Every structure is written in C-alpha cells, then in structure tokens.
Amino acid sequence: MLASLVAALIAALCYGAAAVMQAIAVRAASRRSAQEAGEAGQGVDPGLLIRMLRQGLFLASIAIDLVGFVAQLVALRRLPLFAVQAIIASNLAITAVFAAWLMKMRLALREWLAVAGVVAGVAMLGLSAGAQGAARVGSEFELGLILAVVAIGLSGFAIARLPNPVRTPALGAIAGLGYAVLAVSARILPGFAPAQLIKSPATYTLAAAGIVSFLIYATALEGGSVTTATAAVVLAETLPPAVVGVVFLGDATRHGLTAVAALGFALAVLCAIALARFGEAGRRDEGRAEPQAGKLSPSVGHRPALERREEVPYQS
Numbered sequence: 640m641l642a643s644l645v646a647a648l649i650a651a652l653c654y655g656a657a658a659v660m661q662a663i664a665v666r667a668a669s670r671r672s673a674q675e676a677g678e679a680g681q682g683v684d685p686g687l688l689i690r691m692l693r694q695g696l697f698l699a700s701i702a703i704d705l706v707g708f709v710a711q712l713v714a715l716r717r718l719p720l721f722a723v724q725a726i727i728a729s730n731l732a733i734t735a736v737f738a739a740w741l742m743k744m745r746l747a748l749r750e751w752l753a754v755a756g757v758v759a760g761v762a763m764l765g766l767s768a769g770a771q772g773a774a775r776v777g778s779e780f781e782l783g784l785i786l787a788v789v790a791i792g793l794s795g796f797a798i799a800r801l802p803n804p805v806r807t808p809a810l811g812a813i814a815g816l817g818y819a820v821l822a823v824s825a826r827i828l829p830g831f832a833p834a835q836l837i838k839s840p841a842t843y844t845l846a847a848a849g850i851v852s853f854l855i856y857a858t859a860l861e862g863g864s865v866t867t868a869t870a871a872v873v874l875a876e877t878l879p880p881a882v883v884g885v886v887f888l889g890d891a892t893r894h895g896l897t898a899v900a901a902l903g904f905a906l907a908v909l910c911a912i913a914l915a916r917f918g919e920a921g922r923r924d925e926g927r928a929e930p931q932a933g934k935l936s937p938s939v940g941h942r943p944a945l946e947r948r949e950e951v952p953y954q955s
Contacts, residue, residue, distance in 0.1 A: 643717035644726070644765050646710040651730035653707025660700035667694065688854060708825075715826045719890030721881035721900070722768040724822055725760065725907040728873050731914040732757035749913070756910030763903025767896035776827050780887065781840040784820055788847045791817045795855035804867075810859035811868035815875025817852030821845055822880045826888065869915040877908050 691697045714723045732754045739746045746754075791813055798809045824845035829835045836842045859868040881904065884890035892900040 640717060640765075640768075643714045647714035647718065647723050647726040648729075650707040650710040650714060650723075651727045651733060653703050653710060654727065654730060657700040657703040657707065660696050660703070688850070711822075712825055712828070712831070715822075718768055719892075720822060720826055720884030720888065721877075721890060721904055722764045724819075724877040724880050725764055725904050725911075728877050728911040729757045729761050729907055731869075731873070731911045731917050735914050735917045753910040753913040756906050757914070760903045760905070760907025760910060763899050764907065767892045767900035767903060769891045769893045775829075776887070780827075781844075784824055784844040785840060787820050788817070788844050788851060791820065791848070791855075792851045795851065795858070799855070799858050807859050807864055808867050808871045810855055811871030812875045814852045814856035814859060814868075815872035816879065817848045817855065818872065818876040819879045819883075820848040821852065822876070823883055824848060826880075826884070866916045870912045873908060873912050873915065877904075 711723065711727065714726075735746060735750060735754055795810060795813045795817075798806060798813060801809065824841040827841050828845075829839050829841075856868065856872060881890075
C-alpha cells in the first residue's frame with residue numbers, strides 16, 4: 640500500500656513537471672491572442688497539437704508524462720480511484736510551494752492553510768484507503784466509456800464556440816471529465832502485456848480521452864481565466880471517478896474509516912481548488928503587479944497553461 644501511495648505522489652510530480660514544459664510548447668504553437676481565443680466562434684484549434692509535436696521540448700514532456708502515467712497505473716493497481724485522483728490533484732499544492740520557494744511568489748495565509756489542508760487530506764486518504772475492487776467490467780461498461788469520449792469531444796468543440804464567461808469554466812469541466820474517463824480506463828486495463836493492451840477497448844478510450852482533453856483544456860486557457868478553468872478541471876476529474884470506483888468497481892475504504900476517507904477526499908480536493916491559480920504558477924504575484932504581456936508561465940497536472948494580460952488579478 641505504501642508503494643502505491645508513493646507511486647501516486649510520483650505521478651503528481653511528473654505531471655506537474657511535464658506541464659511546465661508543455662506550457663512553453665503551447666505558447667509557442669498557439670496562433671491566437673487571448674482576446675481572439677476568448678471570442679465566440681473561434682472553436683478548438685486541432686492544428687495546435689500537430690504544431691506542438693514538432694517541438695523537442697513538448698516531446699520530452701510527453702516522455703515525463705509517460706513516466707507519471709506508469710506511476711499512476713502502479714497506484715491504481717492497489718489504491719481505489721478516489722484516493723489516486725485526489726492525490727494527483729494535490730500537485731497544485733506542490734506547485735504552490737515550489738512557486739513560493741523558487742519563483743519568489745508570495746502566498747497568502749489562506750493559501751498556506753490550503754497547502755496544509757491538501758497534505759492533511761492526502762494523509763487521511765492514505766490511512767483510510769482500502770484495497771481496490773475488481774477491475775473486470777462488462778462490455779456495456781466499456782461501451783459507456785467509448786460513448787463518453789465521443790460525447791466529451793463533441794461537447795468540447797461545441798462549447799469552444801461560445802463566448803466567455805461561460806466558455807472557460809464549461810471547457811474546463813469538459814476537459815476534466817475527459818481526464819476522468821482516462822483514469823477510469825487506466826483502472827480497468829486487464830494487464831500491461833502488448834496482447835492484452837491491443838485487445839482491450841480501455842486502451843483506446845484512454846488514448847482518445849487524453850488527446851481530446853488536452854486540446855479542450857488548452858483551448859480553455861487560450862482565452863480564459865486559469866483559476867476558473869483549473870478549478871473546474873479539478874472538480875470534474877476527481878468526483879466522477881470516485882463515484883464510478885465505489886459504485887461500479889468495488890472500491891472501498893478500510894473497515895470503519897469511511898468517514899475519514901470522505902473527509903480526506905473533500906479536504907484534499909477543496910483545498911486544491913483553493914490553489915487553482917497555481918495552474919499558472921510562473922506568473923508574477925497577481926496581487927502585486929500586472930503580468931507582462933506574452934510572458935509564459937507553467938502549469939500543474941498533465942495540462943498546459945498560458946499567461947495573458949486579460950487574467951483578472953488575484954485578490955489576496
């Protein structure tokens with residue numbers, strides 16, 4: 640169990656490091672200004688990913704993402720979905736501490752309290768999480784994941800044509816649901832042998848969900864508030880997999896510790912949302928100065944981030 644907890648933390652760290660590199664790639668590959676991206680009718684730019692694939696930095700970030708994904712798979716073999724997803728969301732706290740130390744960003748007291756809350760929540764999850772349930776599912780469940788990916792993709796492309804302020808949180812939520820499908824697909828993989836992966840529909844829903852979600856989230860950040868988008872993603876990528884794991888996959892807590900697990904999950908997720916502005920941690924302290932136009936900043940998790948002059952200053 641301890642090895643699985645460590646693996647989940649390693650996954651969070653890898654996703655965060657990769658996102659810093661992907662932020663640079665997104666900024667270099669984007670052909671839209673923030674104002675243009677936020678306008679109605681712009682939609683998703685499918686060419687964004689193709690242009691990013693030409694950059695060595697982005698390819699290196701994919702390699703780091705793969706290391707994080709392998710660590711996530713290791714965690715999912717022993718831990719329930721609700722614990723793994725909440726731990727991965729905790730990389731917002733890791734990024735906040737990193738930003739305060741290395742990037743000289745000033746954290747408000749409530750943000751330090753949020754960091755402590757994330758740590759406490761993850762600790763409670765580690766103490767209360769039981770073994771995962773059975774990973775075997777029926778063809779109806781696998782078909783449901785396929786339909787979910789299709790629905791997420793169509794919804795994302797449709798919502799991307801809406802104007803802000805509706806566009807950004809809606810795209811963030813849709814992207815989060817895509818990452819939720821990715822996590823559930825990883826959870827039900829029958830094994831890691833090439834023959835098993837080729838035959839399993841979960842392999843393809845996993846890959847499709849990752850690509851679609853990446854594009855949708857990048858689109859959200861091209862023309863909207865990173866705080867709003869990141870908060871929506873955290874909620875959508877943690878709550879649905881937790882419910883699916885408990886209801887359909889047999890995930891459970893240790894005997895008598897259900898309340899501790901529920902409190903730890905809620906504490907970790909809510910405190911991570913309170914740190915959502917660190918989805919763009921490379922930016923100057925928003926409460927002190929306006930960001931420089933065109934200046935790039937990193938993000939957390941397995942998602943890119945851009946800095947924009949249009950970002951609403953953070954009120955500490």
